[in-house]
Amino acid sequence: MARVVVRYWAGAREAAGVEQEPVDAATLAGALDEVTHRRGERLATVLRRCAFLLDDEPVGRRDPATVPLREGAVVEVLPPFAGG
Template identity: 60%
Template sequence: MAKVTVRYWAAAKAAAGVADERYEAATLADALAAVRERHPGELARVLRRCSFLVDGDPVGTRGHDTVRLADGGTVEVLPPFAGG
């Protein structure tokens, strides 16, 4: 399993109560399941609307179970942004 940093932004950061956390996970799906387990309330709801970057690359519509995580990598949790 890879050791990754999950970094929260905007509403996700507010719901988590921290800017980032460390997790061990093989895939993005595994990491998000661990996040939901640790934060079953508001953050779990916010995650449904988020997009994700893994090591700077957008995940887009790829299945989260197909996105492999690298040891030392970063998952960015990006809620929808308003404005333009």
């Protein structure tokens, strides 16, 4: 289990109601489950459409359950943006 920071951007920040929060989780899926549990269905709906960066590296299409987290990592939650 690692303590990481989940940082929200744009509509994800609005849905979460906070800019960022610490989470204890072993994988990205665990971190997303924890923030969904804390923040509710509105955030869960937004997360299903988001992309994620882990320490500035795109997670891409990897299954979040297979993305391990390390102590002190930063998970960026990026909802779809309009434009280019």
